[in-house]
Amino acid sequence: GESVGLHLPTLSVQEGDNSIINCAYSNSASDYFIWYKQESGKGPQFIIDIRSNMDKRQGQRVTVLLNKTVKHLSLQIAATQPGDSAVYFCAERGMEYGNKLVFGAGTILRVKS
Amino acid sequence: DAMVIQNPRYQVTQFGKPVTLSCSQTLNHNVMYWYQQKSSQAPKLLFHYYDKDFNNEADTPDNFQSRRPNTSFCFLDIRSPGLGDAAMYLCATSRDPQGHEQYFGPGTRLTVT
Numbered sequence: 593g594e595s596v597g598l599h600l601p602t603l604s605v606q607e608g609d610n611s612i613i614n615c616a617y618s619n620s621a622s623d624y625f626i627w628y629k630q631e632s633g634k635g636p637q638f639i640i641d642i643r644s645n646m647d648k649r650q651g652q653r654v655t656v657l658l659n660k661t662v663k664h665l666s667l668q669i670a671a672t673q674p675g676d677s678a679v680y681f682c683a684e685r686g687m688e689y690g691n692k693l694v695f696g697a698g699t700i701l702r703v704k705s
Numbered sequence: 706d707a708m709v710i711q712n713p714r715y716q717v718t719q720f721g722k723p724v725t726l727s728c729s730q731t732l733n734h735n736v737m738y739w740y741q742q743k744s745s746q747a748p749k750l751l752f753h754y755y756d757k758d759f760n761n762e763a764d765t766p767d768n769f770q771s772r773r774p775n776t777s778f779c780f781l782d783i784r785s786p787g788l789g790d791a792a793m794y795l796c797a798t799s800r801d802p803q804g805h806e807q808y809f810g811p812g813t814r815l816t817v818t
Contacts, residue, residue, distance in 0.1 A: 600745050626806065635709075635795050635809035636748065681747055691803045695747035 600679065602700040611669040613699045615682035620663060622686035626693065627656060627667045631678045639667070639680075669701075677703045708732070709810035711796050717816045718786050726781040726813045728796030736802050737779040739771060740795040742812070748795055754779060755802040783815075791817045 605611045617625065623644040628636035642649045642656045642665075649656050655668040665682050679700050683693040710729045718724040728737065736755050740748035752761045754773040768790070770782040783790055793814050797807040 624805065628809075633812075633814070635711075635797075635812045638806055638808070641806060685803070685805075692750060692753075693807060695749075698745075698747055 600698045604702045611672045613667045613680050615665040615696045617684045619686045622684040624685040626683045628681045629678045674703045711810040715814045721785045728779045730798045734798035736799045738797040739781045742793040786817045
C-alpha cells in the first residue's frame with residue numbers, strides 16, 4: 593500500500609556490524625520484490641531483488657530473505673560501512689497492483705563510525 | 706554509461722505558473738514512469754508510459770500531465786503548481802510493464818514559491 597508516515601523508522605548500527613532491515617508487505621499474491629537504497633538528494637538505487645519462488649538471494653554483501661508465510665522481507669547488509677547510510681525501501685509487485693511496483697514506507701539506516 | 710537523466714535537478718516555480726520537468730534515457734526501455742516523492746515518504750506513482758500508451762493512476766490530479774514524444778524522452782507538465790506540489794519528482798524506466806527492476810533518475814527537486 594501507499595506510505596503515509598512522516599517518521600521513518602531508524603536503524604543505527606556501528607560500522608563493521610551487520611544490519612538487518614525489515615519490511616512487512618501487503619499482498620500475499622505479490623510475486624516479485626525489490627530493495628532500493630536512496631541517499632539524500634538522489635534517486636532510488638537498485639540493490640537486490642527476489643521472486644516469490646525463492647526464499648533467499650545473495651548479492652555482494654547483501655542478502656534478501658523472503659518469508660511468504662508472514663509476508664515479511666528482510667535485507668541483510670554484512671560489514672556495514674558509512675556509505676551504506678541511506679533510506680532503504682522495499683517494493684512489491686503483484687497482479688492486484690496492476691503489476692506495478694508498490695513501495696513500502698522506508699527505513700533510515702545510520703552507520704556510526 | 707547507459708542511464709536515466711533528469712533536468713533540471715532543481716526547479717523553482719511560482720504558484721500557478723506552469724512548469725515542465727524532463728527525463729531522458731539511454732537504456733532503450735519501453736516503459737517510463739513518473740513518481741512524486743515528498744519528504745520522508747515513499748515514491749508515489751503518478752503515471753507511466755508503455756511505449757506510447759499512457760497509463761494514469763486513479764488518484765493523480767488532473768494538474769499533472771505527461772508527454773512522451775519518443776522512446777528516449779518523457780516530460781512531466783504541472784499546469785498550475787500549488788504549494789502542495791513541492792516535492793522530488795523521480796523518473797524511472799523499465800524494460801517491460803510488469804514492473805521488473807526499475808532504473809531511477811536522480812530526481813528533480815521542485816520548489817513552489
